[in-house]
Amino acid sequence: MTKTRVLTGITTTGTPHLGNYVGAIKPAIEASQDPTVQSFYFLADFHALIKCQDPKRVQExxxxxxxxxxxxxxDTDNAIFYRQSDxxxxxxxxxxLNCVCAKGLMNRAHAYKGAVAENEEAGIEDADRGISMxxxxxxxxMAxxxxxxxxxxVPVGRDQIQHIEMARDMAGRFNHLFKGNYFTMPEAVTDEKSQLLLGLDGRKMSKSYNNTIPLFGTxxxxxxxxxxxxxxxLEPGExxxxxxxxxFQIYSAFATEAEVAAMREQYAAGIGWGDAKNQLFEYLNDHLKAxxxxxxxxxxxxxxxxxxxxRGAERARDEAAPMMARLRSAVGLGNFI
Structure with missing residues (x-):
């Protein structure tokens, strides 16, 4: 049986929080236990260096x-779990891929365009100031x-769909130039039902807003x-x-349907905020204790x-080394004998 290959990267620039767990980690771990799926999960530590030049922070x-x-x-017996840098x-x-990728394609990347726009809005004459390669x-x-x-x-948020399309573009260009079916065309997978957890201030839970709840704090x-x-x-009783x-939204992300329905009734009956917060703490603490x-x-x-x-890197390289040997040969960098 041919397994579906699913790949997810986790950028190593921060401490995981409840929003990460609900939106990405929990569904990915469930997928890692599916025998019909070959999952690749990697620590995207090369990507981390783009935004973070604090070695201690990246390492931690x-x-x-x-x-x-x-x-x-x-499930690291089924999923292949590795560091990108390994x-x-x-x-x-x-x-x-750099050698077949058009610069114009990169000019249209959202992150680059956003950085340029910030410079222009700040009145900086050099639109590329502070933008690294x-x-x-x-x-x-990423491709x-x-x-x-x-x-x-490739499970991604909607803001990352463009990068999957770029990967497809590079794959197609390489296949065309070197006359072979070297790369599979990846598909972006977005979960419209995936829950975005709210943070301490009512906005989306995000490190950028400094409103997160660490997943494994004390x-x-x-x-x-x-x-x-x-x-x-609103006062108790209202x-x-x-x-x-x-x-309520955070509680609902962890609780069963019956528990959510019961909590909804407490809201209708005018539960006090202090009681609601205590119940949420106790529920999360029980869920996360083990x-x-x-x-x-x-x-x-x-x-x-x-x-x-x-061990994960060895399994990844068992796949990558023969693939790279084939690609080297395709572009004229193969061995002489």
Whole structure:
């Protein structure tokens, strides 16, 4: 049976929060347990260098994210879990793709256009000021991540669909120039039902807004974060609208349908905000207690995490090395004998 290949990258620039878990980590881990799917999950640490030049932060983020995925049950027997930087064939493929990718295509990339627009709005004469080649060409690195393993499907947010289309463009151009079916055309997968969790201030939970709730903070930190969640001024006893409440939305992302229905009734009956926050804390704390303990164990045993990632890199390179040998030969860089 031919398995569907699904690939997901996790940029290593921050600490995972509840929004990451609900929107990306939980569905990806469930997919890792599907025997009909060959999943590739990687720490996108080369990508991290585009925005972060703090070596300590990148290193810590790699450990935290790897430990998070493992603590939450990633099936590393089925899924291939690796660090991008442990697979040297990926940047090599990036160079081959750079040589067939039109600069005009990169000029249209959202991140580059956005950075240029910011400079222009600030009245900076040089529209490219502060823009690195890493930022400009990162869609090529993303294409290499995907095409290296001929992924069929790539789960992405709507803002990343353009990059999958660019990867398809590069794949088609390479196949045409070197007269072969070297690359599968990847498909972007967007989950319209995927939940965007609200943060402490009622906006989308995001590191950019500094409104996140860390996934594996201590009980004390979790309680402090929950108590910071913004609510309105309605008093206990006054009916409250659960559909406009961050507390209810976060609770709903973790609770069962029956539990959500029961909480909805409490809102109609005028639950006090303090009680609502206490219930949310207790529910989240119970839900996260076991994986939090596992996470702490993993963070205290970096050698174990390293061994898992090295094994994943070996499996990834078992795929990448013969692919790269074929591509080298295709462009005229093969061995003489």
């Amino acid at each position: 983020s790699r450990r935290e994210i790897a430990a998070t995925w493992l603590a939450l049950g990633l 697979v040297p064939e990926i940047p090599e493929l990036m160079w081959l 890493g930022l400009f060409s990162y869609p090529v690195l 290499a991540d995907i095409l290296m393993f001929n992924a069929h499907k 009980e004390k930190q979790l309680l402090k974060s929950v108590r910071k969640i913004k609510t309105n001024s 009916p409250k609208d659960p559909d406009t409440c961050s507390l 994986p939090r303990e596992h996470y702490v164990e993993l963070m205290e045993d970096p050698a174990h995490v390293e061994a898992i990632l090295k």
